[in-house]
Amino acid sequence: MSKPLKVVLLGAGVVGSQVARIILDEGDTLEARIGRRLELVGIGVRRMDVERPGIDPALLTTDLESLVARDDLDIVIELIGGIDPARSLVRTAISNGASVISANKALLAEDLGELSRLAEEKGVDLHYEAAVAGAIPIIRPLRESLVGDDITEVMGIVNGTTNFILDKMVTDGVSFDSALAEAQQLGYAEADPTADVGGHDAAAKAAILAGLAFHTEVKGQDVFTEGITGVTEADIAAAESMDCTVKLLAVAKLADDDRITVKVHPAMVAKKHPLAAVRGAYNAIFVNSREAGELMFLGAGAGGSPTASAVMGDVVTVGRNRRRGTAAHMSSGYTRRQVAPIGESRAQFYVSFEVEDRPGVLAKCAAVFGDHNVSLRVVQQSYLEDEVHEEGFPARLGVMTHTTTESALADVVAELRESDFVGSEVRVMRLEGF
Numbered sequence: 001m002s003k004p005l006k007v008v009l010l011g012a013g014v015v016g017s018q019v020a021r022i023i024l025d026e027g028d029t030l031e032a033r034i035g036r037r038l039e040l041v042g043i044g045v046r047r048m049d050v051e052r053p054g055i056d057p058a059l060l061t062t063d064l065e066s067l068v069a070r071d072d073l074d075i076v077i078e079l080i081g082g083i084d085p086a087r088s089l090v091r092t093a094i095s096n097g098a099s100v101i102s103a104n105k106a107l108l109a110e111d112l113g114e115l116s117r118l119a120e121e122k123g124v125d126l127h128y129e130a131a132v133a134g135a136i137p138i139i140r141p142l143r144e145s146l147v148g149d150d151i152t153e154v155m156g157i158v159n160g161t162t163n164f165i166l167d168k169m170v171t172d173g174v175s176f177d178s179a180l181a182e183a184q185q186l187g188y189a190e191a192d193p194t195a196d197v198g199g200h201d202a203a204a205k206a207a208i209l210a211g212l213a214f215h216t217e218v219k220g221q222d223v224f225t226e227g228i229t230g231v232t233e234a235d236i237a238a239a240e241s242m243d244c245t246v247k248l249l250a251v252a253k254l255a256d257d258d259r260i261t262v263k264v265h266p267a268m269v270a271k272k273h274p275l276a277a278v279r280g281a282y283n284a285i286f287v288n289s290r291e292a293g294e295l296m297f298l299g300a301g302a303g304g305s306p307t308a309s310a311v312m313g314d315v316v317t318v319g320r321n322r323r324r325g326t327a328a329h330m331s332s333g334y335t336r337r338q339v340a341p342i343g344e345s346r347a348q349f350y351v352s353f354e355v356e357d358r359p360g361v362l363a364k365c366a367a368v369f370g371d372h373n374v375s376l377r378v379v380q381q382s383y384l385e386d387e388v389h390e391e392g393f394p395a396r397l398g399v400m401t402h403t404t405t406e407s408a409l410a411d412v413v414a415e416l417r418e419s420d421f422v423g424s425e426v427r428v429m430r431l432e433g434f
């Protein structure tokens with residue numbers, strides 16, 4: 001009988017506990033699918049005094065370094081999150097000949113290129129399906145299914161926590177703080193939820209997606225990032241008035257000059273667009289490619305069990321490779337495409353601001369847009385009789401632009417802010433689905 005594959009699990013939190021459950025409960029099924037039995041030989045944890053039903057305490061250790069230093073491991077599953085010590089643990093595991101599976105987008109958005117090269121050099125696998133959009137198969141489609149095609153755009157909702165919060169705020173009128181607390185309780189949020197609400201988790205995922213889609217290396221810091229902490233109830237109401245809903249989007253595009261733009265920001269999404277209907281902690285990703293056209297991937301983007309599903313897919317894949325004595329070498333950062341400055345990225349915008357209510361003001365506002373070559377698509381004016389507004393500025397203009405560059409729009413906003421006929425607050429939201 002062939003020897004079992006030795007597996008080490010690092011982290012037994014929301015995702016790790018579910019992965020441990022599946023490995024321990026589904027041994028026969030996994031063996032049938034892999035062709036070798038999995039033997040969980042150790043679980044690295046931070047605290048020993050936590051109750052972990054179904055897990056033999058003899059498997060637990062707080063000495064993760066010694067666990068990954070073993071030279072007889074087949075698979076190390078990294079589910080502790082964060083950069084350090086995850087980075088050195090993963091490096092040690094690979095260096096010692098183990099294949100690695102990780103859900104750690106924060107680490108991968110910094111080190112994917114280097115870790116892939118190390119894995120290739122050592123002849124082991126590095127898989128990370130769970131790192132982007134939880135249960136949704138998106139890494140494998142980009143790495144394998146679509147690798148013969150040319151992808152031009154990847155766009156979608158890649159953070160479950162923020163989608164859950166925005167959905168709760170819009171549909172149930174729940175406050176930001178209580179929606180976030182519920183997302184944490186349900187296991188959707190990162191250990192530090194500022195990574196979610198600040199957009200950094202989505203930026204890490206956008207970097208990974210863009211790197212794979214465009215065959216280059218993109219790091220989290222290359223991604224223009226705006227989170228949802230600045231989204232106000234007024235923004236949500238403005239979106240409703242435009243028949244839109246507010247979503248946190250990740251957008252990566254290949255431009256005509258072969259550079260790419262990658263950004264994460266809240267956007268007003270037209271309700272007729274499929275992304276507007278993505279509820280709760282669900283994620284959805286559109287991929288546009290030259291031959292396949294538009295593809296959409298939808299499903300649970302966060303949570304213990306859904307994320308464990310993605311991890312286990314990788315475990316079976318890697319297990320099969322180990323059985324055959326192979327590893328799939330799949331890093332392809334050969335294009336070395338550059339990330340263009342954010343100012344060159346293009347979008348449609350919704351700009352809203354309070355104005356004086358006197359003849360000629362609308363024309364002056366329109367001229368500010370025109371002077372910067374920004375074309376107007378829709379202009380709404382409302383009179384703020386019953387609303388709180390800045391003294392002397394009793395009307396509100398809501399302007400939807402045609403597609404323009406971020407830098408042109410920034411120039412418009414700067415000029416509006418300085419104009420004496422415009423109130424002090426000029427709010428901007430990008431638009432999608434028009």
Ligand SMILES: NC(=O)C1=CN([C@@H]2O[C@H](COP(=O)(O)OP(=O)(O)OC[C@H]3O[C@@H](n4cnc5c(N)ncnc54)[C@H](O)[C@@H]3O)[C@@H](O)[C@H]2O)C=CC1
Pocket residue numbers: 010011012013014015016044045046047062064078079080081082084085103104105106130131132134187188189190191301302303304307
């Ligand atoms: N929760 C989710 O929905 C998803 C999480 N992920 C990723 O999966 C990974 C794990 O996430 P969760 O399970 O949600 O986090 P978690 O915070 O519930 O679990 C992490 C566990 O690792 C332990 N840990 C952290 N540092 C450690 C160290 N140095 N030594 C020993 N133990 C340590 C913690 O005590 C905790 O029990 C993260 O990289 C996260 O970004 C990815 C997709 C979805």
Ligand SMILES: N[C@@H](CC=O)C(=O)O
Pocket residue numbers: 131132133134158159160161162188189190196201301302303
């Ligand atoms: N915190 C993340 C978890 C999955 O990646 C999210 O909310 O999407």
Ligand code: NA
Pocket residue numbers: 129130131132133134135136137138139310
């Ligand atoms: Na995934």
